[in-house]
Structure formats: C-alpha cells, structure tokens
Amino acid sequence: MADAHAKKHDYHIIDPSPWPFLGSVGALVMSLGGIAWMKYLKGAEFKLFGVDLAATHFWLFLIGLFIVLFTMYSWWADTIKEAHEGHHTRVVSLHLRYGMIMFIASELMFFVAWFWAFFDASLFPGEAIQVSRAEYTGGVWPPQGIEVLDPFHLPLYNTIILLLSGTTVTWAHHALLENDRKGLVWGLVLTVALGVLFSCVQVYEYMHAPFSFSDSIYGATFYMATGFHGFHVFIGTIFLLVCLLRAMAGHFTPKQHFGFEAAAWYWHFVDVVWLFLFAFIYVWASAGATIAH
Known part of the structure; x- marks a missing residue:
C-alpha cells in the first residue's frame, strides 16, 4: 500500500499555501496606501467606496508593507524547509534556476528603460529639456548651469x-564548493560589509550633490537610474545577509546551495549594471561639463 503512494517522479507538488493570496492582499493595501499618501501630499482626496483614504495614508501603507514582508519571510521559509526535506530534486533545482534567470532578465529590462530615458534626453537635449529653474538653459547636455559630480x-x-564585493562573493562561492565553511562565512561577511559601505557612500554623495531631482531632466534621469540601482544594492545586501546567517547555521552544502547561488547571481548583476551607470551617466555625461567640488 505504501509503495502505491510513493513518489516516482522528480517534481515537487507543493502543499496548498496561503502566501500567494496574502501577498496579493498586502500588495493591494500597500499600493492604496501609497496612492493615498501621494494624494495627501498634494492636498487632494482619495476616496474609495465613499471613504477618504488620504487621512490614513501612512498606516494603510505601513500595514500593507508589513503584510508583504511577512509573506516574503514565510514563503521563503517554506522554500528553505522544502529544500531540507529533500523536495528540491535535480529537476526542481533546474526550474528554480530558470526562474531566477527570468527574474534577472526582467530586472535588466527595468534598467534598460532608465538608460533609454537618459540617452533619449542626452542625445536630443533640445527636445527633451524642460527647464524648471531660470538659471538653467537647455539645448546642451547636461543643461547649462548644472554642476555635475566628479566621476x-x-x-x-x-x-x-x-x-571588490564581486570578488569576495566569488571567493565565498568557491569556498562553499570546497566545503570550506570558514572561507564561505568570511567571504559573505566581507561582501555584506562592502555592500553596506557602498550604500553609505551613495547616501553621502546624494547629500552633497549640487543638483536635485526636480532641477531638470538631468537630475530626474540621474536619480532614477542611480537611485534604483542603490535600492537593488540594498536588497542584494539583505539577500546576502540572509545567506550569511544560513551559512553560519550550516544550511548550504557543496551539492545543494541554490539560495546562495541565486544571491551571487543577483549581486553580479548589480555589479554589471553599476559599471554601465558609471561609464555613461557619470563619466560620459560629465565630459565638458562643470565639475562640482
């Protein structure tokens, strides 16, 4: 009788889960709170079924954010549990890798949109620049009157x-393949520390930038591209921090460590995007412009 119910395939049929529904509810509540918040900042109302949500914008957004974060934690905890129970077979692991590749491809297209906006404005400044401050003039890139950061x-x-962080995460990966637990932990410690340092330097840079988001399209494209990259660095640092905690708990093995591998892929993607940001938005766009000191 037991043999009749034994699993004879490499696929994992997951148990019924509340997390997709709960995550959708959290995303809906958070989006409503975000819209209400923006309406509140403009002094406008945001009514839904006769209720003005603008009055409770902060709490609505906070509740939605909490639901989303709780769902993320619980869902990934279930995934880790499934891996420890042996459900991540060769076929399942392959599909997880396909999923991560598709996710990174979608992230790539996300950044393509911001690069597109930047190049459209920089290559055709006479058409794109709508100057909001009198001391800035259009027709050139960056707009005359804007001092740019020293690349x-x-x-x-x-x-x-x-x-350097890309080097240390690669060191950690190779240490894991060699079953060097100490090298794995220290490689991740250094990578997380470098990620935190990057974020701190970028915050300092933003605090001392000589232009703002609303100055012109130069500031808008600059902050959207570099700001979203900084957000991805923040998410990637948390991703690697979780991997560090799991490595210290002995979760990864040389043969089964997709969670760490996915984090390393994501981190390398963040590295590559930054190289393009540095080459074009910082170096190329500053050629011939006034450098702020």
Whole structure:
C-alpha cells in the first residue's frame, strides 16, 4: 500500500499555501496606501467606496508593507524547509534556476528603460529639456548651469567597492564548493560589509550633490537610474545577509546551495549594471561639463 503512494517522479507538488493570496492582499493595501499618501501630499482626496483614504495614508501603507514582508519571510521559509526535506530534486533545482534567470532578465529590462530615458534626453537635449529653474538653459547636455559630480571621486570609490564585493562573493562561492565553511562565512561577511559601505557612500554623495531631482531632466534621469540601482544594492545586501546567517547555521552544502547561488547571481548583476551607470551617466555625461567640488 505504501509503495502505491510513493513518489516516482522528480517534481515537487507543493502543499496548498496561503502566501500567494496574502501577498496579493498586502500588495493591494500597500499600493492604496501609497496612492493615498501621494494624494495627501498634494492636498487632494482619495476616496474609495465613499471613504477618504488620504487621512490614513501612512498606516494603510505601513500595514500593507508589513503584510508583504511577512509573506516574503514565510514563503521563503517554506522554500528553505522544502529544500531540507529533500523536495528540491535535480529537476526542481533546474526550474528554480530558470526562474531566477527570468527574474534577472526582467530586472535588466527595468534598467534598460532608465538608460533609454537618459540617452533619449542626452542625445536630443533640445527636445527633451524642460527647464524648471531660470538659471538653467537647455539645448546642451547636461543643461547649462548644472554642476555635475566628479566621476573620479565618490563614484570611482563605489566602483572599486562593488568590484571588490564581486570578488569576495566569488571567493565565498568557491569556498562553499570546497566545503570550506570558514572561507564561505568570511567571504559573505566581507561582501555584506562592502555592500553596506557602498550604500553609505551613495547616501553621502546624494547629500552633497549640487543638483536635485526636480532641477531638470538631468537630475530626474540621474536619480532614477542611480537611485534604483542603490535600492537593488540594498536588497542584494539583505539577500546576502540572509545567506550569511544560513551559512553560519550550516544550511548550504557543496551539492545543494541554490539560495546562495541565486544571491551571487543577483549581486553580479548589480555589479554589471553599476559599471554601465558609471561609464555613461557619470563619466560620459560629465565630459565638458562643470565639475562640482
């Protein structure tokens, strides 16, 4: 009788889960809270079924965010549990890798949109620049009157930091393949520390930038591209921090460590995107412009 119910395939039929539904509810509540917040900042109302949500914008957004974060934690905890129970067979692991590749491809297209906006404005400045401040003039890129950041100061520091972090996460991966637990942990410690350092340098750079988001399309494209990359660095640092905690708990083995591998792929993707940001938005766009000191 037991043989009749034994699994004779490599696929994992997951148990019924509340997380997709709960995550959708959290995303809906968080989006409503975000819209209400923006309406509140403009002094407008945001009514839904006769209720003005703008009055409770902060709490609505916070509740939605909490639901989303709780769902993420619980769902990934279930995935880790399934891996420890042996459900991540060769076929399942292959499909997880396909999923991560598709996710990174979608992230790539996300950044393509911001690069597209930047190049469209920079290559055709006469058509794109709508100046909001009198001291700035259009027709050139960057707009005349805007002082740009020195690409070989803080941006260069951050480039070195990210390249080093790519080296340390690769060291950690090779240490894991060699079953060197100490090398794995220290490689991840250094990678997380470098990720935190990158974020700190970028925050300092933003605090001292001589232009703002609303100055012109230059500031808008600059902050959207570099800001979203900084957000991805923040997410990647958390991703690697979780891997560090799991490595210290002995979760990964040389043959089964997709969680760490996915984090390393994501981190290398962040590295590559930064190299393009540094080359074009910092270096190329600053050629002939006034450098702020």
